[in-house]
Amino acid sequence: MDVSHLLDELNDAQREAVTADDNHVLVLAGAGSGKTRVLIHRLAWLIQVGHVSPLSILAVTFTNKAAGEMRERAQDLLQVSTRPLWIGTFHSIAHRMLRMHWREAELDENFQIIDSDDQHRLLRRLIREEGLDENQFPARQAQWFINARKDEGQRPPAIEHMDHPLTAAWVHLYERYQSHCERTGLVDFAELLLRAHELWLKQPDLLGHYRRRLTHLLVDEFQDTNTIQYAWIRMLAGDTGQVFVVGDDDQSIYGWRGARVENVEFFVRDFPRVQTVRLEQNYRSTGNILAAANALIANNEGRMGKNLWTAGEEGQPIQVYAAFNEQEEARFVVERIERWMSEGRRAEQAAIVYRTTAQSRLFEEYLLKASIPYRVYGGLRFFERAEIRDALAYLRMLHNPNDDAAFERIINTPSRGIGQKTVSLLRLQARETGLPLWQAAIECVKQDTLNGRAKNAVSAFLELISAMRERMSDWTLGNQVEGVIEQSELVRHYEKEPREKMEARVENLRELTNAAESFVLTAEDEEAGLSPMQSFLSHAALEAGETQGEAWDDCVQLMTLHSAKGLEFPLVFMVGLEDGLFPHQRSVQESGGRLEEERRLCYVGMTRARELLYLSYAEVRRMFGSESHSRPSRFLDEIPAQLIEEIRPRMGTRSPWVSARPAVASRGGGLGEPGQPFRLGQTVRHRKFGEGTVVTFEGSGEHARVQVNFFDAGPKWLVLAYANLESD
Numbered sequence: 001m002d003v004s005h006l007l008d009e010l011n012d013a014q015r016e017a018v019t020a021d022d023n024h025v026l027v028l029a030g031a032g033s034g035k036t037r038v039l040i041h042r043l044a045w046l047i048q049v050g051h052v053s054p055l056s057i058l059a060v061t062f063t064n065k066a067a068g069e070m071r072e073r074a075q076d077l078l079q080v081s082t083r084p085l086w087i088g089t090f091h092s093i094a095h096r097m098l099r100m101h102w103r104e105a106e107l108d109e110n111f112q113i114i115d116s117d118d119q120h121r122l123l124r125r126l127i128r129e130e131g132l133d134e135n136q137f138p139a140r141q142a143q144w145f146i147n148a149r150k151d152e153g154q155r156p157p158a159i160e161h162m163d164h165p166l167t168a169a170w171v172h173l174y175e176r177y178q179s180h181c182e183r184t185g186l187v188d189f190a191e192l193l194l195r196a197h198e199l200w201l202k203q204p205d206l207l208g209h210y211r212r213r214l215t216h217l218l219v220d221e222f223q224d225t226n227t228i229q230y231a232w233i234r235m236l237a238g239d240t241g242q243v244f245v246v247g248d249d250d251q252s253i254y255g256w257r258g259a260r261v262e263n264v265e266f267f268v269r270d271f272p273r274v275q276t277v278r279l280e281q282n283y284r285s286t287g288n289i290l291a292a293a294n295a296l297i298a299n300n301e302g303r304m305g306k307n308l309w310t311a312g313e314e315g316q317p318i319q320v321y322a323a324f325n326e327q328e329e330a331r332f333v334v335e336r337i338e339r340w341m342s343e344g345r346r347a348e349q350a351a352i353v354y355r356t357t358a359q360s361r362l363f364e365e366y367l368l369k370a371s372i373p374y375r376v377y378g379g380l381r382f383f384e385r386a387e388i389r390d391a392l393a394y395l396r397m398l399h400n401p402n403d404d405a406a407f408e409r410i411i412n413t414p415s416r417g418i419g420q421k422t423v424s425l426l427r428l429q430a431r432e433t434g435l436p437l438w439q440a441a442i443e444c445v446k447q448d449t450l451n452g453r454a455k456n457a458v459s460a461f462l463e464l465i466s467a468m469r470e471r472m473s474d475w476t477l478g479n480q481v482e483g484v485i486e487q488s489e490l491v492r493h494y495e496k497e498p499r500e501k502m503e504a505r506v507e508n509l510r511e512l513t514n515a516a517e518s519f520v521l522t523a524e525d526e527e528a529g530l531s532p533m534q535s536f537l538s539h540a541a542l543e544a545g546e547t548q549g550e551a552w553d554d555c556v557q558l559m560t561l562h563s564a565k566g567l568e569f570p571l572v573f574m575v576g577l578e579d580g581l582f583p584h585q586r587s588v589q590e591s592g593g594r595l596e597e598e599r600r601l602c603y604v605g606m607t608r609a610r611e612l613l614y615l616s617y618a619e620v621r622r623m624f625g626s627e628s629h630s631r632p633s634r635f636l637d638e639i640p641a642q643l644i645e646e647i648r649p650r651m652g653t654r655s656p657w658v659s660a661r662p663a664v665a666s667r668g669g670g671l672g673e674p675g676q677p678f679r680l681g682q683t684v685r686h687r688k689f690g691e692g693t694v695v696t697f698e699g700s701g702e703h704a705r706v707q708v709n710f711f712d713a714g715p716k717w718l719v720l721a722y723a724n725l726e727s728d
């Protein structure tokens with residue numbers, strides 16, 4: 001059989017991994033060295049050469065989008081349908097298992113997935129009900145506590161808290177939360193994984209069945225697996241399964257969410273005869289980009305150590321841009337994208353990556369102004385928009401009226417005269433009787449516990465939902481969605497908003513109907529016995545956590561550094577490289593390797609670039625309504641100067657807030673505007689006002705004035721000739 005197409009495009013080390021014998025394999029290699037490519041070729045190799053049935057392969061990726069791409073690429077290689085393959089994220093695979101085996105997993109048949117926002121609301125409610133002080137027990141922290149425990153595989157009884165009253169309180173809350181979820185058929189993201197793991201533990205027969213069936217397990221981005229995911233893989237592999245994992249310790253960026261890079265070491269320890277393959281040739285980036293990324297990551301300690309090289313061209317130096325402020329940064333980036341496009345390149349080849357989601361807004365604004373199409377990837381996700389969540393909550397109620405999170409969301413949306421007081425009464429009833437809110441509401445109406453008006457309003461709501469359920473039970477999915485939007489009168493709810501906003505919401509709701517109409521039940525979900533509605537709702541919940549998976553037109557791509565993992569683009573702008581923003585403030589203040597994780601994130605960002613990489617920062621940034629001055633990111637200093645080309649704002653380009661002649665900003669010192677003793681951003685001392693940062697210059701010669709933002713005394717204009725400012 002000719003298998004050259006599986007091996008031709010691989011180097012020796014890559015071939016070694018793809019063709020490895022019946023061992024477990026760990027491919028440990030740096031960014032862009034072909035790990036994902038190797039994993040896909042391995043998958044094809046197993047089927048074509050190893051005669052492994054596609055039904056016996058389970059491949060795990062990091063996003064649903066990556067799963068789709070993997071399926072396509074494997075199909076190209078194999079020239080046969082890859083439908084029977086199990087490819088997905090840990091969450092989607094766990095979800096599917098639980099749907100198929102809801103009984104064994106002791107779940108409600110119609111269990112609903114709640115996302116992080118629902119979970120937060122629910123916890124806030126429980127904290128209030130427990131009479132706990134919300135300052136001492138913030139819902140965010142509760143969420144963090146519970147999810148972290150679940151990621152570690154711990155149920156409340158397993159958590160030690162003998163001597164810690166505070167921990168005991170959290171554990172109690174975890175217990176309350178969990179029993180609430182059990183009662184109302186809700187499953188959060190962390191629960192999906194833990195429950196799927198417990199399914200193995202509690203059902204040895206089922207585990208045995210899957211061990212016999214799924215003989216080959218492949219995992220991409222292995223460095224970002226958490227404890228429970230690792231345990232799940234181990235359990236499924238047993239003594240007979242073959243495991244093939246690829247990863248890069250330098251790209252572990254989810255430690256803050258429970259990922260454990262140690263799993264890479266554990267893998268070698270826990271599995272017998274692991275064949276480790278290292279890939280050292282990078283095929284993605286130019287020499288300069290790679291050298292810069294290598295130099296940066298060398299500042300981390302305790303790395304597993306890798307040597308990455310490229311046979312490619314050196315390429316252009318890394319372009320570093322110091323902007324006056326964030327507006328100017330955005331304008332610059334968009335200008336450069338225009339230039340790129342005027343050279344005949346496509347918009348989709350350019351990506352703007354940033355540390356925090358809020359940064360996307362300005363770039364969107366400038367791209368809009370320049371009429372350049374763009375797409376925010378993993379930004380404000382379609383399924384997370386308020387109107388979409390409202391409509392989905394109605395659908396969830398039709399499906400499972402015991403879904404408390406959905407009940408809370410729509411009981412008074414649109415407004416039907418059910419106030420907080422009434423809702424509190426319903427909650428009280430629910431708590432006392434141990435019933436879901438829906439049933440508690442029925443009880444309240446029956447028992448006349450509510451006053452006349454409230455009673456009427458609540459029973460009207462109950463009737464509305466019941467009538468919708470009855471009427472729509474045999475409608476198609478698309479019609480159900482359309483019907484829900486119409487009969488819930490949701491649009492009325494948005495009418496008080498400004499016209500544009502409301503129109504956008506209505507448009508989104510229409511889009512939801514389109515999405516439902518064109519929704520196709522996947523073979524996997526069909527096999528798992530899901531109804532189209534169940535499948536659609538789960539899809540909405542799981543997709544919301546990550547990217548917009550649709551195919552895109554020729555658009556500039558905007559995304560956070562976290563969601564850029566695994567991707568590559570010819571042109572990359574990494575923006576907002578300021579200390580405090582990136583590295584993020586928290587990472588600088590906290591110990592525990594947070595700063596190193598930020599550095600890995602920077603490494604991930606830089607290594608997305610194939611041809612040209614821009615790094616930019618703003619000297620002044622307006623955030624949360626106030627302006628702050630910051631130093632350029634320390635990561636910039638870690639890139640060797642000879643690899644960098646500094647671009648300065650062109651003379652005559654007026655920064656919007658510099659009232660007179662703009663001074664030239666620079667990084668690293670000594671390069672101020674000729675004739676000016678200070679640089680923008682430089683720290684200076686004044687006898688009376690103390691220390692501050694130079695923010696603006698005006699005029700020249702003896703009239704030169706400077707604005708300094710003093711740390712204690714605030715911003716002041718000073719005449720340079722008299723101010724006697726000192727600097728280091």
Ligand code: ATP
Binds near residue numbers: 010011030034035248
């Ligand atoms: P990351 O760490 O960012 O996930 P990776 O190690 O998974 O990267 P890939 O995405 O698989 O790397 O590959 C990076 C790029 O190099 C891709 O464009 C891929 O097609 C190309 N590539 C990989 N191996 C080879 C090869 N042997 N010959 C030519 N191109 C290759």
Ligand code: MG
Binds near residue numbers: 035036037566
């Ligand atoms: Mg990859």
